[in-house]
Amino acid sequence: MPVRVLLVEDDLRVARVNRDLLERDPDVHVVGSAATCAQGDALARALTPDLILLDVHLPDGSGLGLLRHWRAHGLTTDVALITAADDEASVRLALAHGAFDYLIKPFTGARLQELLARHRARRQSGPADARLDQGRLDRLLGVSGLPAALPRGIDPHTLDRVAQALADAAQPISAEEIGEQVHLSRVTAWRYLEHLVRSGRAQLDHQYGQAGRPAKLYRAQRPTDPTP
Structure with missing residues (x-):
């Protein structure tokens, strides 16, 4: 599902990095x-984006105040905060004013992809005037049940690092190369990569051409890839 995004971010370098991460999809x-x-208010009204990614600390005010202004004037576009503001009060205000997600800088590319997936699921709930069954309402609320427990020996933070290194790779990559990038042994990197394959977040390719066993190469599951 195509997603038209508006960025509201005063740091041009950060805005450029976020644009590059988003447009990998x-x-x-x-x-x-x-x-x-x-500028954010004017562009939100002129461009009618599907999704707005909003910073809190802006030169002429607070992104939280802008979000409150939008909601008070009937703008129901999906808004997610991407900010260094990590205090609980800011998070609670953002959620109270209708933000559907909140990312604290620095964040991983995998977490940003999760944000996009949640936005897409919310849009699939149907037209604004449609009646909702519980399944559609759960998608709108971002409810997908309890997260699956990770297998024993799989650390979530290490898994994020491996997934990010895989997503950043320009071509299929071996467990040994991933291990060198994230400072893991080849066997440990292989274990995390195999978990990503099993969970549908990576694909395994076999490289033939030399005598002996084919090399195992891994690549991130792209949005356009068929589900294994």
């Missing part, structure tokens, strides 16, 4: 970028 298009509350 060929169906995500950053349609505008604003550096102030005033």
